[in-house]
Amino acid sequence: SAMSVIINRHRGTIIEFEGDAILTVFGAPLNQPDHARRAVDTAVEMLEEVERLNVRWDADGTSEHWRGIGMSNFRVRVGVHSGPVVVGNVGSESRTKYAVIGDTVNIAARVESMNKVLRTTLLLTRPTVEAIADPEWSLRDLGEQEVRGRREPVHVYTIEGLPKLEKAET
Numbered sequence: 001s002a003m004s005v006i007i008n009r010h011r012g013t014i015i016e017f018e019g020d021a022i023l024t025v026f027g028a029p030l031n032q033p034d035h036a037r038r039a040v041d042t043a044v045e046m047l048e049e050v051e052r053l054n055v056r057w058d059a060d061g062t063s064e065h066w067r068g069i070g071m072s073n074f075r076v077r078v079g080v081h082s083g084p085v086v087v088g089n090v091g092s093e094s095r096t097k098y099a100v101i102g103d104t105v106n107i108a109a110r111v112e113s114m115n116k117v118l119r120t121t122l123l124l125t126r127p128t129v130e131a132i133a134d135p136e137w138s139l140r141d142l143g144e145q146e147v148r149g150r151r152e153p154v155h156v157y158t159i160e161g162l163p164k165l166e167k168a169e170t
Helices: 002-009 035-060 063-068 103-118 126-131
Strands: 013-018 021-025 078-080 086-091 096-101 122-125 139-145 154-159
Touching: 002 013, 002 021, 002 035, 013 096, 035 063, 035 078, 035 122, 035 126, 078 103, 103 122, 103 139, 103 154, 122 126, 126 154
Parallel strands: 078 122
Antiparallel strands: 013 021, 086 096, 122 154, 139 154
16 A cells, blocks of 8 residues: 555556556556656655655564564565556456556566565666666666576666665575
8 A cells, every 4th residue: 555655646557466566657558758767766765665664563563474474674676677568458358457568567577576686675777777867866787687588688777775685585
């Protein structure tokens, strides 16, 4: 719920809740020339909100649940990638949903997962960074990274000063 509020504030479109993940798109259904900045601002704000939630959950005892499963705090990982997609209603006469399809979506999912290996909480791809004319963040270049299911590596960055994952997660 807290993440949905942030996404909506930045005018992202929540496509789907997939288990513990939220698939969000910026720039659809309405064009947003600043879609990349909106996506990154959303991601940073989400990570900041998770930190605030952890403080609140430490105070009210909720954090004991996370410690019980081996995590010192609740953490999220975010992958942001920019590129062309097919977006719209898909399905059949009996069942339709609004969806986003394409290699861009697949890369974003793989980049989110790459946070585990790199022990980061947010990764941005080169196309996203290049789409932001004047980034206000200090970026750390993590270079070309192999991506499962792709021949070509993906160049990724993270933003300095974000929380890191305590350990590589599986």
